[in-house]
Amino acid sequence: xxxxxxxxxxxxxxxxxxxxxxxxxxxxxxxxxxxxxxxxxxxxxxxxxxxxxxxxxxxxxxxxxxxxxxxxxxxxxxxxxxxxxxxxxxxxxxxxxxxxxxxxxxxxxxxxxxxxxxxxxxxxxxxxxxxxxxxxxxxxxxxxxxxxxxxxxxxxxxxxxxxxxxxxxxxxxxxxxxxxxxxxxxxxxxxxxxxxxxxxxxxxxxxxxxxxxxxxxxxxxxxxxxxxxxxxxxxxxxxxxxxxxxxxxxxxxxxxxxxxxxxxxxxxxxxxxxxxxxxxxxxxxxxxxxxxxxxxxxxxxxxxxxxxxxxxxxxxxxxxxxxxxxxxxxxxxxxxxxxxxxxxxxxxxxxxxxxxxxxxx
Amino acid sequence: xxxxxxxxxxxxxxxxxxxxxxxxxxxxxxxxxxxxxxxxxxxxxxxxxxxxxxxxxxxxxxxxxxxxxxxxxxxxxxxxxxxxxxxxxxxxxxxxxxxxxxxxxxxxxxxxxxxxxxxxxxxxxxxxxxxxxxxxxxxxxxxxxxxxxxxxxxxxxxxxxxxxxxxxxxxxxxxxxxxxxxxxxxxxxxxxxxxxxxxxxxxxxxxxxxxxxxxxxxxxxxxxxxxxxxxxxxxxxxxxxxxxxxxxxxxxxxxxxxxxxxxxxxxxxxxxxxxxxxxxxxxxxxxxxxxxxxxxxxxxxxxxxxxx
Numbered sequence: 001x002x003x004x005x006x007x008x009x010x011x012x013x014x015x016x017x018x019x020x021x022x023x024x025x026x027x028x029x030x031x032x033x034x035x036x037x038x039x040x041x042x043x044x045x046x047x048x049x050x051x052x053x054x055x056x057x058x059x060x061x062x063x064x065x066x067x068x069x070x071x072x073x074x075x076x077x078x079x080x081x082x083x084x085x086x087x088x089x090x091x092x093x094x095x096x097x098x099x100x101x102x103x104x105x106x107x108x109x110x111x112x113x114x115x116x117x118x119x120x121x122x123x124x125x126x127x128x129x130x131x132x133x134x135x136x137x138x139x140x141x142x143x144x145x146x147x148x149x150x151x152x153x154x155x156x157x158x159x160x161x162x163x164x165x166x167x168x169x170x171x172x173x174x175x176x177x178x179x180x181x182x183x184x185x186x187x188x189x190x191x192x193x194x195x196x197x198x199x200x201x202x203x204x205x206x207x208x209x210x211x212x213x214x215x216x217x218x219x220x221x222x223x224x225x226x227x228x229x230x231x232x233x234x235x236x237x238x239x240x241x242x243x244x245x246x247x248x249x250x251x252x253x254x255x256x257x258x259x260x261x262x263x264x265x266x267x268x269x270x271x272x273x274x275x276x277x278x279x280x281x282x283x284x285x286x287x288x289x290x291x292x293x294x295x296x297x298x299x300x301x302x303x304x305x306x307x308x309x310x311x312x313x314x315x316x317x318x319x320x321x322x323x324x325x326x327x328x329x330x331x332x333x334x335x336x337x338x339x340x341x342x343x344x345x346x347x348x349x350x351x352x353x354x355x356x357x358x359x360x361x
Numbered sequence: 362x363x364x365x366x367x368x369x370x371x372x373x374x375x376x377x378x379x380x381x382x383x384x385x386x387x388x389x390x391x392x393x394x395x396x397x398x399x400x401x402x403x404x405x406x407x408x409x410x411x412x413x414x415x416x417x418x419x420x421x422x423x424x425x426x427x428x429x430x431x432x433x434x435x436x437x438x439x440x441x442x443x444x445x446x447x448x449x450x451x452x453x454x455x456x457x458x459x460x461x462x463x464x465x466x467x468x469x470x471x472x473x474x475x476x477x478x479x480x481x482x483x484x485x486x487x488x489x490x491x492x493x494x495x496x497x498x499x500x501x502x503x504x505x506x507x508x509x510x511x512x513x514x515x516x517x518x519x520x521x522x523x524x525x526x527x528x529x530x531x532x533x534x535x536x537x538x539x540x541x542x543x544x545x546x547x548x549x550x551x552x553x554x555x556x557x558x559x560x561x562x563x564x565x566x567x568x569x570x571x572x573x574x575x576x577x578x579x580x581x582x583x584x585x586x587x588x589x590x591x592x593x594x595x596x597x598x599x600x601x602x603x604x605x606x607x608x609x610x611x612x613x614x615x616x617x618x619x620x621x622x623x624x625x626x627x628x629x630x631x632x633x634x635x636x637x638x639x640x641x642x643x644x645x646x647x648x649x650x651x652x653x654x655x656x657x658x659x660x661x662x663x664x665x666x667x668x669x
Binding site for chain 2: 004006037089091141144145146147148150151152154155156157158159162163165166169170287290291294327329330331332333334335336337339340343344346347350351
């Protein structure tokens with residue numbers, strides 16, 4: 001009979017190895033899933049993970065897309081990782097993403113058709129504020145009334161989605177759009193367009209910001225007092241309180257930073273890749289980022305790699321749906337399975353698996 | 362709005378309340394056993410598609426519900442194995458359950474999009490149906506409305522008056538003490554988790570078989586999260602879940618009525634009302650003297666490993 005034996009301390013080797021084991025296991029399970037759907041599993045896996053980067057015909061389109069899709073995932077996951085480390089669960093990043101997009105696009109559209117270099121920076125600030133304010137709702141309710149931040153932040157995603165619908169049908173609707181829902185396309189409004197900075201690389205301001213955020217969060221966690229307090233609170237909440245870490249302050253900080261970053265990601269998305277505020281411009285990056293954060297071990301560098309991998313599944317999933325008719329929901333299921341396998345293999349970090357003969361009490 | 366259809370609203374309340382009532386009572390049992398399963402939304406949506414697909418293929422509503430309960434319980438067992446044997450973080454695992462459930466449901470549901478479901482008839486309650494006032498409100502519903510109330514009654518009785526219920530509550534309050542007394546912590550919790558999954562599955566199936574009734578992607582639209590909030594509202598009491606679900610159902614019915622009646626408020630703002638009300642209720646319950654956290658099971662969300 002198998003038995004779990006606690007390790008004296010977490011295994012560093014397994015911490016690094018388990019994401020790889022989980023990805024491999026997911027590929028096998030995903031292959032079985034694709035096979036059950038009547039597709040050639042090897043072909044499907046190749047199309048999803050190999051072709052977007054290495055196929056000669058496809059990579060010219062797919063490689064730039066990798067950064068376009070990875071940037072919001074990495075940005076959001078970096079923010080979430082702070083709270084997750086401290087046991088503060090902001091799972092409403094999707095809502096903060098939407099509000100950031102609405103605030104950012106709203107500011108940009110308010111200036112239409114003015115031409116100024118200050119418009120885009122203002123939109124960036126507005127996007128961060130939008131996400132920050134939306135995250136402050138669960139933060140303040142938690143600190144003032146001890147309301148569960150998990151439920152509040154998640155429920156606010158639905159509220160944000162209805163606000164988005166209302167905006168694209170009302171306040172922000174394109175006056176020249178012949179009555180169709182959706183705002184003006186920011187891609188055709190020079191001053192507000194989050195354009196590709198270097199042709200055919202997919203690098204836009206969101207990618208640059210993600211790199212900055214990566215460095216900032218890394219320094220924050222490793223070298224700054226806040227990072228120390230976050231790690232302490234996550235590992236020993238009582239000890240943290242005795243050493244003078246204010247739980248309320250930590251909640252405000254973690255939710256505020258993650259909300260602000262998610263808002264930024266939403267703003268970069270709406271002013272660039274998606275282009276306009278529409279009822280469903282958001283594609284669930286806020287939820288996928290939760291998987292990215294865990295797969296990256298809540299570590300900034302890990303998150304970057306995980307973000308690129310998940311971005312690859314988005315692009316590969318699109319290709320597979322064109323070429324094999326693989327349903328797009330299959331990729332969603334695939335991403336969910338990845339999180340399951342990761343959580344399951346986590347046990348290897350803190351426990352050793354031992355074989356035990358017979359059954360002793 | 363000259364004629365305010367109070368009877369239709371009350372009848373609509375019972376229908377609107379049933380999905381979250383089922384999911385909520387299941388989750389309450391799980392939490393009473395000391396486990397926090399945040400995957401209710403995922404189990405509900407799996408129940409919704411399993412129920413719809415099985416009912417459609419077999420042309421039997423009963424089989425549909427059975428399929429939904431099995432589907433929900435199976436997904437819940439994934440959560441059970443991970444959290445109970447591999448001691449994964451319950452919050453993260455619950456989230457994974459929701460994300461995976463939504464993906465798999467969309468995958469299974471693809472052939473069923475746009476198909477009209479089978480008709481679910483009312484329970485023939487004979488003369489009761491024709492009672493004035495009470496008839497249309499209480500006695501002209503499909504069977505699951507009454508089954509849900511029956512499940513609540515059973516849960517209340519079992520938790521309060523039986524040995525099984527006492528053991529379950531003891532495990533939820535202090536799993537180390539319960540373990541020391543020789544109770545099977547993990548087995549009890551796994552059973553509770555499976556029960557919670559089956560109930561959530563039934564709740565989801567009620568959406569796709571009766572309430573809507575057809576299959577659309579993401580059709581649970583947060584009902585699972587509202588069910589989680591419902592447990593807090595109820596302070597982990599069975600009848601509290603019933604009262605909360607009906608209050609919430611009443612508000613939903615009212616909101617839908619206002620939409621249909623063309624109230625001056627835009628539809629989007631009416632549609633977000635249920636979520637905002639849920640948040641407001643959570644705030645009220647968690648603050649001040651009502652402090653719901655005081656009545657939460659003491660071991661809620663804590664991992665248990667007998668060897669430590």
